[in-house]
Structure formats: C-alpha cells, structure tokens
Amino acid sequence: MDQTPPRHSPPSLEVLTRSLRTPLGQVATEHPDTLALVRRRFLAGRSAQPGTVPVAAFNSSI
Amino acid sequence: MACRCGAADPAAPCRPISQYVLKVHSRCDLSCDHCYVYQEADQTWRNRPARMAASTVRAAATRIAEHARAHALPVVHVVLHGGEPLLLGPAGLREVLAELRATLAPGTVLDLRMQTNGVLLDEELCRLLVAYDVKVGVSLDGDRAANDRHRLFAHGGSSHSQVRRALALLRRPEFRSSYAGILCTVDVRNDPDEVYSALLAEEPPRVDLLLPHATWDRPPWRPPGVATPYADWLGRIHQRWVDDGRPVPIRLFDALTPGRAGGGTEAVGLAPADLLVVETDGSWEQVDSLKVAFHGAPGTGLDVFAHPVDEAARHPGVAIRQVGLAGLCAECRACPVVSRCGGGLYPHRWRTGTGFDNPSVYCPDLLALIATVDSRPLPDRPVARRSSPGAPPGHAGDRPPGRPAAPAPRPAGSAGDRHVESATDRLLTGLAGGHGDPWALGVLAQTQLSITRALLATWRDTTGGSAAWELLTELDATAGEAVDAVLTHPFVRPWLVRRLARPGTPDDDLLPALAVVAGVRAEADAELEVPVRGDALVLPTLGRLTVAGARTATVRTVAGRLHVRAGSVERVVPLDAAAGSTLGWQPVRRVPVAGVALAIEDVDPERDCYGQPVAPTLDEPAAAALGRRLARAWQVVHRDVPAHGAALDAGLRAVVPLAPDPGAPLRSATAREAFGAVALTELPDAATMAVLLVHEWQHGKLGALLDLYDLVDPASTVRIPVAWRPDPRPVEGVLQGAYAHLAVAEVWHARAAADRPDPRPARGHAVRYRDWTREAVDALLGSGELTDLGERFVRRMRHALEGLRADPG
The missing domain is CATH 3.20.20.70 (Aldolase class I)
Structure with missing residues (x-):
C-alpha cells in the first residue's frame, strides 16, 4: 500500500484574490487559512500534516 | 482498544x-x-x-x-x-x-x-499581544440583546460594552495585527440580521459561527414545529453574506463551500x-x-x-x-454529503449507549445548510487588486489604490449573458487550447504573486519582525507597484521555499535586499543593513555589487541611486546606466522585445534552481549577442504562431543562460517555483531558440495552473510510456510533456504551412510532435488518473490538436 500522503488541496482563485487585496503586513492575521494552505501545498513533502484541520486558527468558544 | x-x-x-x-x-x-x-x-x-x-x-x-x-x-x-x-x-x-x-x-x-471574552483587554495587554505576535479571537454573540442572552457576569450584568471596547482597541492600527476575528455562538432566538450587522460592524478580519454544544442526550433547543431552525437561521445570514459580496470570511460557510480554503474545520469536513x-x-x-x-x-x-x-x-x-470517513458511523459513511459535514462536530454525535457512533444531533440542519450553500454557488471572481464591488468603500483590509488594475474576465452573470462563464472555465479553456490569452496570463501572474506574498508572511512569522519587514509593509501600503515589482521576480519564491522547507539552516536573509529594491523603485529614502552573499551585494531585479571583505553593507536608497557603505568603502550606484557606471556593479541586462523588457538573468544566485548548472555572468559581448538572439527568436514566435507570441509577451520576463555542455548543446529548463523565467543554453540560431522558448513557457504556464488546480489525482502512482523518453513517466509528467509538445507541434505546423523553399523538415517535425502529443493525450484520457478538471483540460487539448490533424503543407 502506498503510504504517501495525498497532496493538500490547492488554494482557490477566490482565496488568493482575497489575500492579494490585503496589505502585506496583515496577510498573516487576516488570512491564516490561506497561509496554512499555501504552506501545505507549496512546502510540499515538508508539511506538518496533509489534510489536517486548521482548528487552532479559531478554537471553540469559552 | x-x-x-x-x-x-x-x-x-x-x-x-x-x-x-x-x-x-x-x-x-x-x-x-x-x-x-x-x-x-x-x-x-x-x-x-x-x-x-x-x-x-x-x-x-x-x-x-x-x-x-x-x-x-x-x-x-x-x-x-x-x-x-x-x-x-x-x-x-x-x-x-x-x-x-x-x-x-x-x-x-x-x-x-x-x-x-475580551472583558479585561486593555492597551497594556494589547501591546503585549502585538509584541509577542499573538492573534486574538474574541467571543461575541452579536448585538446587545443577543450577547446578553448568555454572556453575562455572575451578578447578571451585561458584558457587551466591555467586549465592544476590546474590539475597538483591536481595530486600532497599532493593535490590528493581533485582531484575528470574532467567534459567535448561535442562538436561533436571536435575530440573524441583527447579529450579522453587529458582527460586521466590528470590522473583524474573519467570523466564525458556532452551533451551541449539544448531544443526543441533551439535544439543542428547537422551536416547536420547525425541522431545521439552525439551518434556517444560518441560511439567513448566508443570504446576507452572499448578497453583500462575502465581505469577510465566515469560516463555517467557507468550510462548507466546495473549493474554498481550509477544506474543513473542527466542526465540519x-x-x-x-x-x-x-x-x-x-x-x-x-x-x-x-x-x-x-x-x-x-x-x-x-x-x-x-x-x-x-x-x-x-x-x-x-x-x-x-481517520476521516472510517471514524464515522455507518449512516454517515453512506451519506452523499459526508465529505462536506464530516459527521459534524465530534461531541455532537454523543449518545449514551452508542457513544460517538452516531450522526450529529444537528444532522438535519447540516443537510439543509449544505443545500442552502449549494443553492448560492461561489462565483469565480475575477482576480482584482482592488476592493471587490461588494466590499465597503475604504474597507480597512484593502490595499491602497494606485496599483495597476488586474485583468478582469467578462463580468459573470451580467445581464444578457445566456452562458455565464466562470473564471475557472475561462482559465482552463484558454490555456488548454495551448496558448492562454493576456487575461489568463494575468490571472496566473497574480495568483503566483499571492502565493509568494503568503510565503513571505510565513517567513516573517519564522524570523520575527525586522526593519526590512517594516519597510516592505510600509511600501506595500504606499507604493504597492514597487513591492510587486520585486516580489514578482521569479527567484523570490524559490528562495522562500528553500529556506522555509529547511528551517534552521544557516543562510542569508533575502528580505533586506527585497526591501531595499522596493525602496529604490518607490523612490523612498530608506536605509537598511543588507547581508553580503559571498563577495557580492545582490539586489534582485537590479544587479550585483562586488563587495569584498564585508558581511553586511549599509544601503541607503534615494531616487534613482543607491548609496552603499561596506566597511570603510562607500559607493554610489546609479540605476540608470546613462548616469555612469560604478566599479564592481553588474546590472541586470534587459532586452526590449515586443514592448517587454526581458531580463537576461545571470547575476542572481537564486537563479540556480533548474537542476542543472547555470552559466556564470556573461561578459558584455556575450550578453549583447544573447540579447539580439532572444529578440530575434521572440519575433520568430510571433511570426509562426502569434498567439504563442502574445503569451510570451504577457508573462515571460526573464531568461537564465544555462552553462554550455558540448555533450548536450540543446538544453532548456523550467523551474516550477520560478514563474516568469525559463533557462536556455545559448544557441546560434533564433529559430531553434524560438521553439525552446515556446516549449518552456508551456511548462511555466501549466505549472502555475497546477498550483491552482489538481488536474491529476494527487495520489496517482501510475507511470505511462511516452514517445519522447525511454522511461514511463508519472501522469503529471505526461501532461506536462504533452502540453509542451502541443505548442511545439503548432510551431512546426505553422512553419510547414508557410511558403518556404523546403517545407519537408518542418513537416516532419510537425507530424512527429503532433503524433507524440496525440498518443500522450489519449493515454492520459484512458488512464483514469485525471481529475474531472484534468479530463476537461486534456479533452480541450485534444480538441486543439484536431486543428493540426491534417498533414501540414
């Protein structure tokens, strides 16, 4: 069985467009999911966990 | 267990x-x-x-x-x-x-x-959070009436005004970098319109909506006679959000929308x-x-x-x-929307006796909400560098005006359109035909820039704040074109990927050099310490200054020139060659081709990303000769297949000379991460160089498209025999080869059809490349390894191939 983890989904045009409209200094704050997606997709093979959920970007309510 | x-x-x-x-x-x-x-x-x-x-x-x-x-x-x-x-x-x-x-x-x-909950947040804490780069989510359930329904002090008092004060603090420019968003717990007794308006009024970078926790033992409150009150309530907010042009990311909706970021959350997927x-x-x-x-x-x-x-x-x-699907109950595994809801939040499946082996207690609501989301599909928006039409004017999150407008597709869904063509369709259709129009090339360039910016933000997270980062972000706000000009340099992303993939490895930080270049392009007066690489100060897109015996140089930018101080030596580098030259300064040389300044990139060390040796910096006569040949080759492409010429004009910005190798004189290469550049060996004739330019630019375009879409099943391990190599190739490799050869076949087909003294060699090449491509396309379509989008793409390639079916000439 091939244990190679699947590549993470690519970011969509919509996601990349939104990020591009954001000042560079706020990209990390305002688009954490995009950053996570870009890391997983484009630092491929070195990523933490393909397909993991970015729960920590927003955890549940206190 | x-x-x-x-x-x-x-x-x-x-x-x-x-x-x-x-x-x-x-x-x-x-x-x-x-x-x-x-x-x-x-x-x-x-x-x-x-x-x-x-x-x-x-x-x-x-x-x-x-x-x-x-x-x-x-x-x-x-x-x-x-x-x-x-x-x-x-x-x-x-x-x-x-x-x-x-x-x-x-x-x-x-x-x-x-x-x-934000109640205690004050300026001192905000300064601390910014200093340690902490992103803060604040819990707020909506307007005062909604928030006061649950979020009270033990004495029964409201927390609403304290939370709003905290959010006002986070909105202040000096603290906004720590503002992550608002988390709102749903209560269907609240007015969804009021809740939505109250949340957006706080200008959050994002919003998440959380279903109130419940289990099968303790089901959520539902008004009598209403089957899916939570879907109805969320559906109303979704409608408002869609009508407003999705002005802020709402995580639950994004996660339920196919193709959106994240691919799921803790609650769904x-x-x-x-x-x-x-x-x-x-x-x-x-x-x-x-x-x-x-x-x-x-x-x-x-x-x-x-x-x-x-x-x-x-x-x-x-x-x-x-374990994904395998961790769900049988009923969920058999459900057609299981990939969307993922069985809902894990705790919501709990029932005494069967444990978590149940659907979510919100199952009917999730089903209805998914149907609602699907009924208002996401338009593929044009890639634009400005506020979207739905965004409020002057929205705090927008980049400032003054940037070149991005190419926009025909307005989707405009009155009179019988067929609404999405940006994805237009992109795939345009590129699958083999060329890609300027709009498509513009979309690829913009999305590549967006990826580089995201990686750069990651780099900043890795290394922490710096004067270079501050300068770059300041320039991004005031002179965005200058920052874009340096971030679209093809070798910024390869550097970022190399460094981010191997954290902790010693190397030079490129960020100060990028900031300096942006500064001088913006005609800003700035000064930074820039690391010296080897014996040179490398300034991407501008050139390289030999600086012996120093580890860093102090670079001050003023309009049109750089003041460089390394040790006790100070030099002034004019960026306009006409203003004179500076000892040790090697500028990037550019060739004017079809209105484009094509860079001969032989000074940036990051250009060494092609898996084969690059040529050292060319001397002036060699660079001039290469420039003339490239200009001629460019003309040949325009002559042979004008659509390929237009595609070169629209996106190819740099050529890297490869080191000569007598054993393999005809070589070219493309690096997936270096969009906008190709590498070539120096060739004596422009016609051959034209073919190589077209061939490699096909790889560049397809690589950028593959950054956006999976055209091949990512888990594919299949190898397919191809005519152009002795070894079977991975499916994506076959696709890349077929796409390049489709263009080369077009070039030879055009040459064979032209009125030339002896068309036979061109005819032979055209037939060979056409047949190679057809075999590869058929193998791809028969492989079962393409995604739906991939199959559409390859079918369009085959359609384009039909135009070359007849023997040329």
Whole structure:
C-alpha cells in the first residue's frame, strides 16, 4: 500500500484574490487559512500534516 | 482498544500533532450559561489549579518543541485558552508567551493565538499581544440583546460594552495585527440580521459561527414545529453574506463551500483533527468541547511531565479523529454529503449507549445548510487588486489604490449573458487550447504573486519582525507597484521555499535586499543593513555589487541611486546606466522585445534552481549577442504562431543562460517555483531558440495552473510510456510533456504551412510532435488518473490538436 500522503488541496482563485487585496503586513492575521494552505501545498513533502484541520486558527468558544 | 492511527507498531510514532490548546487559566470572569467548560457534563475544572504553573508551561512547551523537531513540523499552532486566559494578567501572560516563544520558535513557525471574552483587554495587554505576535479571537454573540442572552457576569450584568471596547482597541492600527476575528455562538432566538450587522460592524478580519454544544442526550433547543431552525437561521445570514459580496470570511460557510480554503474545520469536513489540549495541571486531553458528552470525556490519563506528544497522539480518542470517513458511523459513511459535514462536530454525535457512533444531533440542519450553500454557488471572481464591488468603500483590509488594475474576465452573470462563464472555465479553456490569452496570463501572474506574498508572511512569522519587514509593509501600503515589482521576480519564491522547507539552516536573509529594491523603485529614502552573499551585494531585479571583505553593507536608497557603505568603502550606484557606471556593479541586462523588457538573468544566485548548472555572468559581448538572439527568436514566435507570441509577451520576463555542455548543446529548463523565467543554453540560431522558448513557457504556464488546480489525482502512482523518453513517466509528467509538445507541434505546423523553399523538415517535425502529443493525450484520457478538471483540460487539448490533424503543407 502506498503510504504517501495525498497532496493538500490547492488554494482557490477566490482565496488568493482575497489575500492579494490585503496589505502585506496583515496577510498573516487576516488570512491564516490561506497561509496554512499555501504552506501545505507549496512546502510540499515538508508539511506538518496533509489534510489536517486548521482548528487552532479559531478554537471553540469559552 | 487498538490504535487506529495507522501505525502498525504501537511503539512507532503516530501522526504528528501541530495544534495545541493551552488552558492557561481555568476560571472565567464571566458566567455564560452556554459555556461547555462549566455548564456541561464534565466538571473536572473544579479540581484543577486555577492557573497553569510556570513549570507546567515549560514542560508543555518542551514536549511540543521536541515533537516539532522529531517530525520536522514547519509550523506549530498554540492557542491560549481557558476559562479566560487574560485572568493571568500582563505579567503572568508575558511569562507564558516568553516561555513559548523561547522554547518553540527556534526551528519552527510558532502561530500563537488566544481566545478571550475580551472583558479585561486593555492597551497594556494589547501591546503585549502585538509584541509577542499573538492573534486574538474574541467571543461575541452579536448585538446587545443577543450577547446578553448568555454572556453575562455572575451578578447578571451585561458584558457587551466591555467586549465592544476590546474590539475597538483591536481595530486600532497599532493593535490590528493581533485582531484575528470574532467567534459567535448561535442562538436561533436571536435575530440573524441583527447579529450579522453587529458582527460586521466590528470590522473583524474573519467570523466564525458556532452551533451551541449539544448531544443526543441533551439535544439543542428547537422551536416547536420547525425541522431545521439552525439551518434556517444560518441560511439567513448566508443570504446576507452572499448578497453583500462575502465581505469577510465566515469560516463555517467557507468550510462548507466546495473549493474554498481550509477544506474543513473542527466542526465540519473529513480532514483529520490533529489537536491536543493541555489542562492547567499539565494533563494531556482531547478536544475540550468533549466536555459536553460526559464527565471526564476529554481525559487521556497522560500528562506533559511523563508523556511525550507521540504517546498522547496514540490515545484512541485522538487517533480516531484522524481517520476521516472510517471514524464515522455507518449512516454517515453512506451519506452523499459526508465529505462536506464530516459527521459534524465530534461531541455532537454523543449518545449514551452508542457513544460517538452516531450522526450529529444537528444532522438535519447540516443537510439543509449544505443545500442552502449549494443553492448560492461561489462565483469565480475575477482576480482584482482592488476592493471587490461588494466590499465597503475604504474597507480597512484593502490595499491602497494606485496599483495597476488586474485583468478582469467578462463580468459573470451580467445581464444578457445566456452562458455565464466562470473564471475557472475561462482559465482552463484558454490555456488548454495551448496558448492562454493576456487575461489568463494575468490571472496566473497574480495568483503566483499571492502565493509568494503568503510565503513571505510565513517567513516573517519564522524570523520575527525586522526593519526590512517594516519597510516592505510600509511600501506595500504606499507604493504597492514597487513591492510587486520585486516580489514578482521569479527567484523570490524559490528562495522562500528553500529556506522555509529547511528551517534552521544557516543562510542569508533575502528580505533586506527585497526591501531595499522596493525602496529604490518607490523612490523612498530608506536605509537598511543588507547581508553580503559571498563577495557580492545582490539586489534582485537590479544587479550585483562586488563587495569584498564585508558581511553586511549599509544601503541607503534615494531616487534613482543607491548609496552603499561596506566597511570603510562607500559607493554610489546609479540605476540608470546613462548616469555612469560604478566599479564592481553588474546590472541586470534587459532586452526590449515586443514592448517587454526581458531580463537576461545571470547575476542572481537564486537563479540556480533548474537542476542543472547555470552559466556564470556573461561578459558584455556575450550578453549583447544573447540579447539580439532572444529578440530575434521572440519575433520568430510571433511570426509562426502569434498567439504563442502574445503569451510570451504577457508573462515571460526573464531568461537564465544555462552553462554550455558540448555533450548536450540543446538544453532548456523550467523551474516550477520560478514563474516568469525559463533557462536556455545559448544557441546560434533564433529559430531553434524560438521553439525552446515556446516549449518552456508551456511548462511555466501549466505549472502555475497546477498550483491552482489538481488536474491529476494527487495520489496517482501510475507511470505511462511516452514517445519522447525511454522511461514511463508519472501522469503529471505526461501532461506536462504533452502540453509542451502541443505548442511545439503548432510551431512546426505553422512553419510547414508557410511558403518556404523546403517545407519537408518542418513537416516532419510537425507530424512527429503532433503524433507524440496525440498518443500522450489519449493515454492520459484512458488512464483514469485525471481529475474531472484534468479530463476537461486534456479533452480541450485534444480538441486543439484536431486543428493540426491534417498533414501540414
């Protein structure tokens, strides 16, 4: 069985467009999911966990 | 119970965990009646320390750091949580943050976050959060009436005004970098329109909507006679959001929308949840919302003092959250929308007797909500550098005006359109035909820039703030074109990927050089220390200055020139060659072709990303000769296939000379991460060089498209024999080869059809490349390894090939 983890989904045009409209200094704050997606997709093979959920970007309510 | 994480050997490491919730304070200054920590089945908080001791923070950070190192995690997410984390006070919070940064940040990106009720947030705490780069989510349930329904002090007083004051603080420019968003718990008795308006009025970077915690034992409140009140309520907000042009990301809706970012959340989707909680006493626990199920539900019996992360990750309750579909009940596994809802939030499946082997107690609502989301599909918006039409004017998150307008597709859905063509369709159709019009090339360039910016933001997270970063972000706000000009340099992304993929490896930081270049392009007066690489100061897109015997140089930018001081030597570098030359300065040389300044890139060391040796810097006669040949080759492409010429004009910006090799004189290459550049050996004739330019630019275009869409099943391991190589190739390799050869076939077809003295050699080439391409296209379509989009793309390639079916000439 091939244990190679699947590549993470690519970011969509919509996601990349939104990020591009954001000042560079706020990209990390305002688009954490995009950053996570870009890391997983484009630092491929070195990523933490393909397909993991970015729960920590927003955890549940206190 | 056997470990279901996939590790055959219980001693073997499990899947790595990258997300951690630290319960740094277990008490709260509010007494919300919907809080799962205190008001639900689990009451373990009563016997735990109120605050996490410094020794516990240190032990947790050490465990996480050793796990990150062992699994080479490039990023670790840590959320400070409670109770209420701000009850630590500024001094206590500073201790925790300092410990986490000191222990975790070396070698990995530490994404620090906090979830708070906001009541105690003040300027001092905001300064601390900004200083430690903590992103803060604030809980707010909507307007005053909605928020006062649950989020009250123990004495019954409202917390609404305090929370709004906290949000106003986070909106201030000096603190906004720490503003992550708002988390709103749904109550269907609230007015969804009022809630929506109240949330947006706080200008959050994002919003998440959370279903109130419930189980089959304690189902959610539902008004009598209403089947799906939560879907109805959320559907109303969704309608408003869509009507407003989706002005802010709403995480639940984004996660339920196919093709959107994230691919799921803790609440929906099938992606694994790699999360552990550390309680104030150091216990490793599962996701904390399990507290709604039964007393002690999140417990693992493990703690940070005695047990490493790997051991906690192997706990059955943690491992089963990582097996996707296999971890769901039979009813969910058979459901057609299971990939969307993922069975809902894990605790919401709980029922005494059957445990978690049930659909979510919100199953009917999730089904209805997915139908609602699908009924208002996401338009593929044009890539634009400005506010979207739906965004409010002057929205704080928008970049400033003054940038070149991005290419926009025909307005989708405009009146009179019988067929609404999405941007995806237009992009795929345009490129599959083999060329790609300027709009398509513009979309590719813009999305590549967006990827580079995201990687750069990641780099900033890795290395922390710096004067270079400050300058770059300031210029981005005031002179965006100057920043774009340097970030679209083809070799910025390869540098970022190389450095981010291998954190901790010693190397030079390119960021100061990028900031300096942006500064001089913006005609800004700025000064920075820039690392010297080897014996040279390398300034991407501008050139290289030989600087012997110094590790850094002080570079001051003024309009049109650079003042460089290295050691005791100071030099002025005019950027306009006509203004004279400076000893040791090697500018990037450019060739004017079809209105484009094509760079001969032979000075940037990052150009060495093609897997084969690049040529050293050319002397002036050689560079001039190459420039003339490239200009002629460009003309030949326009003559042969004008559409390919237009595609070159629209996107190819640099050519890297490859080192000559007598054994393989005809070589060319493209690097997937270096969009806008191709590498070539120097060739004596422009006609051959034209073919290589077209061939390589096809790889460049398709590579950028593959960054956006999976055209081949990512799990494919199939190899397909091809005519142009002796060894079978991976499916994506076959696609790349076929796409390049389709264009080359066109070029030869055009040459064979032209009125030339002897068309026979061209005819032979045209037939050969056409046949190679056809065989490859048919093999791809028969392989079963293409995605739906991939099949559409390749079918359009085959359609384009039909135009070359007849023998040329």
